[in-house]
Amino acid sequence: MNRVVLLTVNVLGTGPEEAAHPGATLFARFAHGRYAYRVGLARLLDYLKRMEIPATFFWPAVEAQRRPALLQRCLEGGHEVASHGYAFEDHSALGDREPEVLAAAHEALTRLAGAPPLGFRAPHGLLSIKTLGLLHALGCRYDSSFIDDDSPYLLDDDGGTGMVELPLNQWLIDASHFGRKLTQARAEAFMREEFDALIEESGYACLVLHPRADIGVARAARLEMMTRLLERAQTFSVTFQRCGDYAAALLEARRTAAAASP
Amino acid sequence: MMTKWPSGASAVLCVAVHMDGPACEIGHGHAPLGMRGGGRYAARRGIARCLDIFARQGVKATFFMCGHDAELYPDLMREVHRAGHEIAAHGYQHEDWELGDAEPELLERAHRILSNCVGEAPVGWCSPSGYKSRLTLPTLKRLGYRYDTSEKDDDLPYLPEIEGVEARDFIMLPNNTTSLDDWPMYHQGQGLPSELLANWIAELDALIASGGYVHLIVHPRSDYGSGTPARAAVVERFIVEALRWPGLQVVTLARLAEHCLAAPSQWRGEDK
Numbered sequence: 001m002n003r004v005v006l007l008t009v010n011v012l013g014t015g016p017e018e019a020a021h022p023g024a025t026l027f028a029r030f031a032h033g034r035y036a037y038r039v040g041l042a043r044l045l046d047y048l049k050r051m052e053i054p055a056t057f058f059w060p061a062v063e064a065q066r067r068p069a070l071l072q073r074c075l076e077g078g079h080e081v082a083s084h085g086y087a088f089e090d091h092s093a094l095g096d097r098e099p100e101v102l103a104a105a106h107e108a109l110t111r112l113a114g115a116p117p118l119g120f121r122a123p124h125g126l127l128s129i130k131t132l133g134l135l136h137a138l139g140c141r142y143d144s145s146f147i148d149d150d151s152p153y154l155l156d157d158d159g160g161t162g163m164v165e166l167p168l169n170q171w172l173i174d175a176s177h178f179g180r181k182l183t184q185a186r187a188e189a190f191m192r193e194e195f196d197a198l199i200e201e202s203g204y205a206c207l208v209l210h211p212r213a214d215i216g217v218a219r220a221a222r223l224e225m226m227t228r229l230l231e232r233a234q235t236f237s238v239t240f241q242r243c244g245d246y247a248a249a250l251l252e253a254r255r256t257a258a259a260a261s262p
Numbered sequence: 263m264m265t266k267w268p269s270g271a272s273a274v275l276c277v278a279v280h281m282d283g284p285a286c287e288i289g290h291g292h293a294p295l296g297m298r299g300g301g302r303y304a305a306r307r308g309i310a311r312c313l314d315i316f317a318r319q320g321v322k323a324t325f326f327m328c329g330h331d332a333e334l335y336p337d338l339m340r341e342v343h344r345a346g347h348e349i350a351a352h353g354y355q356h357e358d359w360e361l362g363d364a365e366p367e368l369l370e371r372a373h374r375i376l377s378n379c380v381g382e383a384p385v386g387w388c389s390p391s392g393y394k395s396r397l398t399l400p401t402l403k404r405l406g407y408r409y410d411t412s413e414k415d416d417d418l419p420y421l422p423e424i425e426g427v428e429a430r431d432f433i434m435l436p437n438n439t440t441s442l443d444d445w446p447m448y449h450q451g452q453g454l455p456s457e458l459l460a461n462w463i464a465e466l467d468a469l470i471a472s473g474g475y476v477h478l479i480v481h482p483r484s485d486y487g488s489g490t491p492a493r494a495a496v497v498e499r500f501i502v503e504a505l506r507w508p509g510l511q512v513v514t515l516a517r518l519a520e521h522c523l524a525a526p527s528q529w530r531g532e533d534k
Contacts, residue, residue, distance in 0.1 A: 035415045038416050181446040184464060186451070214439075221465045
């Protein structure tokens with residue numbers, strides 16, 4: 001059986017706090033995100049190189065504009081750069097501004113990465129009923145924001161014509177545990193139990209990591225935890241794929257199946 | 263990565279005790295009574311328990327004190343100071359909110375109270391709950407401070423920019439309020455003492471392998487923190503575990519700051 005794991009990274013630096021406190025200079029408790037720039041993201045990239053795992057980095061355009069060199073390092077590492085919106089907007093509440101915000105993010109990431117992003121993950125996981133249609137119009141092939149299934153599915157009925165959804169599992173998001181300040185042993189146990197059952201059931205799992213020290217896995221001790229989890233994942237004979245490659249393969253399989261059917 | 267710690271140590275552990283006495287409750291307008299007595303526990307039991315642990319293990323720690331706690335318990339402050347530990351500043355009444363223009367005066371007030379109480383001016387500061395402003399570092403520098411532990415953005419000390427200039431006489435000694443602090447994992451994460459110990463030891467091992475700067479925060483309170491016997495025992499076991507590492511030294515934050523500022527090029531010091 002061809003089991004697939006998508007290792008994905010939401011590139012959260014200081015952007016979420018800046019969006020919540022516009023115009024403010026951020027210090028200390030509001031500046032955890034600086035760890036991502038100073039230490040976390042580079043460490044995560046070194047780690048993925050050591051582990052030989054290709055990943056998908058969802059970049060908010062505002063973080064990419066601030067740290068273009070780190071975005072380049074993602075590309076040089078063989079990883080995919082996808083869109084995580086512009087500046088942590090709540091897409092469910094953007095209204096008429098949504099098309100321009102999505103287009104601006106798309107344009108900025110296309111320029112910085114040298115190619116248009118193939119996929120999107122909604123900031124805060126929030127979408128409007130128009131989001132998928134707008135992504136389709138921008139040429140996106142997949143979305144990865146939903147928690148409504150164990151396996152990928154087609155988005156035609158939701159406005160994302162010709163697109164595929166690569167759903168998340170909330171308990172395979174590092175921030176679901178570290179945001180609650182669990183010890184890393186508990187976080188590891190939560191993720192291990194969830195992963196084991198999911199991969200057996202559906203043959204698919206999407207992991208979501210953050211390059212921060214507070215809500216993410218960028219602390220050295222937590223990467224050791226990730227090593228145990230990822231080595232365990234290997235025992236299920238999984239392959240790690242980039243979201244764009246996997247979405248393309250799923251869409252190609254659909255075309256082949258449609259062509260073969262009478 | 264080259265890091266040279268004091269006295270040729272291969273790694274350093276700094277133990278930061280945030281007393282957070284009744285000044286916290288009083289600062290919020292509450293009488294520190296009954297179930298609001300967690301800070302009084304620090305004064306009645308917790309600090310003494312810390313002093314016993316540190317004496318048994320032969321280590322010196324840094325005690326971050328609120329100015330108002332020093333007004334309430336001046337003899338306790340002097341006892342900590344006489345035992346050879348560092349007294350550092352931690353607000354007047356643990357102001358865990360935005361202070362605006364009132365901030366410099368409050369920093370000065372706490373500074374004056376602690377200086378007069380123990381006869382030595384504090385050189386270190388940690389923000390109560392991590393609130394700071396553009397006024398903070400310039401004010402601390404003017405008052406003669408040498409370090410700030412409030413930032414959470416690196417695994418190693420670094421030199422900050424203050425008013426646009428890279429400081430040469432002031433250093434950031436980042437703390438870790440995520441996973442080397444008793445508060446979040448007890449209070450929010452509902453961890454057991456034994457679970458926190460395991461987490462701290464995992465952090466210790468990983469930090470020693472990636473730079474060697476270990477900064478533990480404990481609160482000797484009974485409610486949140488490590489004041490009670492079961493939780494204080496975990497603090498001692500952690501120190502014992504750290505001391506098993508060859509070459510690790512337990513130093514005060516002031517000692518570390520002086521070492522780093524004496525030769526910034528020896529370890530690492532650019533602001534990113």
